[in-house]
Amino acid sequence: MGVIERRGREKAHRRRTILEAAKREILKHGLDGATMAGIATAAELSKGALYLYFKSKEELVYALLLNSLEEFRSKLEIAAQGKDTGFEKAVAMSQAYGTFYRENTGTYLQLFQYLDYQLYSLTGTNSTAFRCFQIIEEMKELLTRVLQEGQADGSIRENIDADRSAAMLVHMTESFMQRISARGRFFEEEENYDPLALLQQLFDMILYYLKSN
Numbered sequence: 700m701g702v703i704e705r706r707g708r709e710k711a712h713r714r715r716t717i718l719e720a721a722k723r724e725i726l727k728h729g730l731d732g733a734t735m736a737g738i739a740t741a742a743e744l745s746k747g748a749l750y751l752y753f754k755s756k757e758e759l760v761y762a763l764l765l766n767s768l769e770e771f772r773s774k775l776e777i778a779a780q781g782k783d784t785g786f787e788k789a790v791a792m793s794q795a796y797g798t799f800y801r802e803n804t805g806t807y808l809q810l811f812q813y814l815d816y817q818l819y820s821l822t823g824t825n826s827t828a829f830r831c832f833q834i835i836e837e838m839k840e841l842l843t844r845v846l847q848e849g850q851a852d853g854s855i856r857e858n859i860d861a862d863r864s865a866a867m868l869v870h871m872t873e874s875f876m877q878r879i880s881a882r883g884r885f886f887e888e889e890e891n892y893d894p895l896a897l898l899q900q901l902f903d904m905i906l907y908y909l910k911s912n
Contacts, residue, residue, distance in 0.1 A: 714752055717742045718763050722806050730760070730809045761827040764810040768834040771799050775841060785849020786910055792845065793902040800876055801895060812877060839869045846909070855909050868905060875901055 720742035724733040735756050739749040753759040778795035779788040814831055842865040849855025879894040 713744075717744070717749060717752055717759070718766060721759055721763055725763075725806050725809060730813055735759075758827065760810060760813055761831060763806075764814060765827050765831050765834065767803060767806070767810065768831055768838075772834055772838050772841070774799055775838060779841070779845060784852050784854035785845050785847070786854035786906075788845045789842075789849065789855070789909055790906060792842065793906060796872060797895065797898055797902065800898060811873065835869065839865050842868060849909070849911075854911055856911050859909070864909075872901070872905075 717738065721733065721738045724738050724741050727733075728737065733756075735749060735753075736746055738756075738759070739746045742749065753762065774795045775792050778791040782788040782791055814828060843862050846855055846859070846861035846865055850857050850859075850861065876898065879897055
C-alpha cells in the first residue's frame with residue numbers, strides 16, 4: 700500500500716470515528732447539548748484536530764445526517780429487492796422504515812429536524828445539506844417506481860398519481876416519525892400507546908389505501 704493510499708484510508712477512518720462519536724454525544728446530550736469540544740474528547744482528538752475535518756458543528760451535523768440518509772435509502776432499496784409485485788415491495792419498504800426508526804430514533808430525527816429548521820439559510824447546490832435533500836428526493840423516486848410497477852402488475856390501485864402519492868407518503872411519514880419521537884413518552888405514559896405500534900398503524904393505513912381491490 701502506497702503512502703497516499705494509506706493516508707487516505709487513515710483519514711476516512713478518522714472521519715468515521717468522529718461521526719460515530721458525534722452520534723453518541725447527540726444521543727447522550729441532545730443536539731443542542733452536544734459540543735465540538737465534547738465530540739473531540741469522545742473521538743480522542745484535540746479540538747484543533749477535529750476542526751481539520753469539520754469546520755463547524757453545523758457541517759458535522761449535516762455530514763452525520765447524510766450518512767444516515769444514505770444508509771436509509773440503501774435499506775429501502777435492499778428491502779424492495781427480490782419481491783414479485785409492486786405491493787410486496789411497498790410492504791417490505793414499510794417494514795424497513797419501521798426498523799430504521801427503531802434503530803435510529805434517538806439521533807436521526809433530531810438531525811432531520813435540524814435540517815428543516817435551517818432550510819431557510821441553505822445556499823448553494825454543492826453543500827452537504829443540499830445533498831441530504833437530494834437523497835430524500837431519490838427515496839421518493841424509488842417509491843414512485845415501486846408504485847408504478849404495482850400499477851403495471853395490478854397489485855396497486857390504478858387511480859392514483861404515483862409521483863404525487865410517493866411525495867405525500869415520504870413527507871407524511873417523516874412528519875409522523877418526528878411527531879411520535881418528540882411525544883413518545885407522552886404516548887407511552889398517558890395514552891398507553893407504543894410509538895412503534897402507532898407507526899405500524901400508519902403504514903397499515905397507507906398500504907390499505909395503495910392495495911388494488
